[in-house]
Amino acid sequence: MPNFLKLPATTKGLIRVVIETPRGATAKLAFEPETQMFGYVRPLPVGMMYPYDWGFIPSTLGEDGDPLDGLVIHQAATAPGVVIKCNLLGALRVKQKDGAGEVLRNDRYVFCPHREDAPDELVAADYVREDLRREIEQFFASSVLGTGKTIKFKGWQNAAEARKAIKKGMDAFSARR
Numbered sequence: 204m205p206n207f208l209k210l211p212a213t214t215k216g217l218i219r220v221v222i223e224t225p226r227g228a229t230a231k232l233a234f235e236p237e238t239q240m241f242g243y244v245r246p247l248p249v250g251m252m253y254p255y256d257w258g259f260i261p262s263t264l265g266e267d268g269d270p271l272d273g274l275v276i277h278q279a280a281t282a283p284g285v286v287i288k289c290n291l292l293g294a295l296r297v298k299q300k301d302g303a304g305e306v307l308r309n310d311r312y313v314f315c316p317h318r319e320d321a322p323d324e325l326v327a328a329d330y331v332r333e334d335l336r337r338e339i340e341q342f343f344a345s346s347v348l349g350t351g352k353t354i355k356f357k358g359w360q361n362a363a364e365a366r367k368a369i370k371k372g373m374d375a376f377s378a379r380r
Contacts, residue, residue, distance in 0.1 A: 207234055208270060210261035210286065212373050217288040217317050220273040222258040226280035231346075234259070234283075241283035248348045254338070256281050263372035264379055266307040267299070271372045273312045274339065276331075289314035293331050294365035295339060296358050302351030309354075311343060312365055330361060 207221045223241060224232045229252045231244040247253075255277065259270035275287055292313045299309040313331050331339070340356055347354055360368065 206236075206239065207261055207284070207286075208236055212260050212262040212369070212376075214288060218273075218291055218312075218314065218369065219261055220256075220258045220275050220287050220289050220314055221261055222256045222275070222281045222285045222287065223283055224253050224257040225282055225285075226253055226256050226277075228253045228280075231257075232283055245350070247346055251342075251345060254342055256285075256287070260312065260369060260372065261286075262376050263369060264375040265309060265372055267309050270376075271312060271369060272309070273314055275314045275316060276335070277316050287314075288317045290317055291362045291365055291369070293362050294360040294368060295336070295343070295356060296360060297343070298355045298357055300353045310360075310365075310368065311339070312369065313339065331359065 210219055210221065212219060221234065223234055224230075228247075230246045232241050233244045234240075235242045256275040258273050258275070260273050261270060263271040265271045273289070275289060276292070281287070292315060294313060295311045297309050297311060298306060300306045336359060343354060344356075
């Protein structure tokens, strides 16, 4: 099995996203580096499910010590361990406070699959529509209920700004090695 954390983050200008929790899941799953398996983390609040595939960008490191997070907007549900080559649409900037009171940045990057990987999908715009932004914000605000975490949204970045932040995460990963 490949070490998903060390896959190259980019290929031919596209960004890889490793899916941890597929669209429609009612529980959060996460890659466990020590076992190289995807494990159960916690249920979502009652009545909630992931609206799109959720995962991480390999070979990146965020302020929280984990790879950068990615939400892949498309109509299919995949499975844990699927790697999707994506176009970057933007990012939701997030300040997160954990149960111990530590405040850190934990942005959510938003993608769509690259067209040649999903020819039957509608081609997404190069940005996140305003109505979809509100829906994504509502999902993330609700998804942390009962976890002891609180989040505050700090606005959206366009694709160019988000790409610079991902590069910073790639640099942080390389520096840690």
